[in-house]
Amino acid sequence: MTKTNQLTDINNSGRPYIIYRSKKGFDLYTDFSKKVILNYKNINNFLSRKYKRKSINTDLFIGFFGYELLNNLIEVKIPKQKNISFPKGIFYKPEKKISLSNNLKYKTSHRSLNPKFKLNINRNTYTKIFNKFKKKIKSGETYQIKICTKYKTKSKIDPLDFFVRLSKTNLAPEAFMIRDNNYSIISCSPENLITRKGSFISTKPIAGTVKKTKILNRNDALKYFKKNIKETKEHNMIVDMERNDLSRICKIGSVKLYKQKIVEEYKDLFHYVSLITGKLKRNIKNIDIIKAMMPGGSVIGCPKISTLNLLNNQEKENRNIYTGSFGFIKFNGDMRFNIIIRSILNFKNTSEISVASGVVVDSNANHEFNENYIKAKALIDLFK
């Protein structure tokens, strides 16, 4: 039996499964023996519990923390919002892991037809919020803030079909998909928030993306980023903020800017990234790491607490998975988590795609509104 058949077979069996990008291709996790639905009350217990080791490959929990739960954890309040009663976080214990190549193969039997998307805030409202936040920047309450807009449509989707097609155009380093009985998530997240191996920890913020073209090579991309003052300032801010978050949990003097503002090349994009590393203090637990690092700064703004408060008081709708984190925690304590962006959440036959772009003082409402659409478009196009 070939592996491509295996993928189709698992999908067609109806069992829940998760696919996560690996170094060489993808890992598929399935045969879940446990499913933990997280809330504010049980998360501490979930993260501090010790589990018996059985098999290196599957001694782990894999799943996600939603945005709201991450706010709860650091005691940032969210006022009453419109919500769809989607769980705040879910983790699974797999009993089976299968390695897949980059070249995923799957043919769907049903593809949905061009549904219409509704946007939760229009250009006018966006501009109003934008200008309000710009004033907050001038008065120093925030240095940078990301306004989230949400595209929604009613539709039944075949998540594997979406994920496979997405992986053909955008082989993102933190891509993942979850298919469970009552929901699915498809994501081409590019950003790693936490890699923990023993006492080593790193984070790899991205600020700055440019589309690859025939005439734009890596050097041109670097020049483009260096010239672009807005991207440079945003990037600088994120680097200092991530250094800060690591400094909370790392040994004095161990936090290093390992790679500073380099260009990484992907299939269709160039990203402007930095890599920050550190050595964990002795008594640090995974819950401390999660509280220090999440929600990831690059998708929120800076400083984190006052900016989260500004955002939460403005946003009328729950972010659900958007700007939360997906990844795994191994029984030996090692972790890998991304930032959930560029994702589709399908729940109760409604799909939602959230996007955000940054307000800094010299950005422009119209431009950022359009930018949001461009970010959403790659995902919206999957519905065609």
Place this chain on the structure above:
Amino acid sequence: MIYVIDHNDSFTHNVIHQFSCFDKVVCDNYDQININKIKKASVLVFSPGPGNPSDYPETSKIYNKFKGKKKMIGICLGFQQILFCEGAKIIEQKKIYHGFQSNIRVVNNKSLFKRGKTFKVGRYHSLKLKEPFKNNNFEITMRCLESKVAMAFENNIDKIYGFQFHPESFLTINGNLLIKKILSA
């Protein structure tokens, strides 16, 4: 021991990390200031943070209470906080510097640093000191080369120092040396 008062900022732990190279550092947020810890400290540091000095009356109280008794250092908001307590006005500036690297210069003979020396520093501020500002013992010692905005003050009599820029930022070259000199003053 160095006691840092945090203002809910996302750069304070960089400050702590930097000061920890020189001494033991203890930090509390401004709404949980611990007087007993302050009494044991030899240096008080006021962190950067969002908003403006009038948002933090608790920090102002501590400044007024311990002025002259402890060495004090303000960074960004902390710089403004100290000047605000000394009667200065803190105002919005036209050009906003968030995530900016600038060249600054030592402009005063009374500085611990050599007059004319330049530094490359990281900046995160939308507000600035309104000038002219006159106060006995407080000297503006560094300015932005381009905009001339006040970037540092020193009061070498009461041992009070402030930086409008961020010595702890990766954008500041040799930030550790700046802090070392102030701490040993």
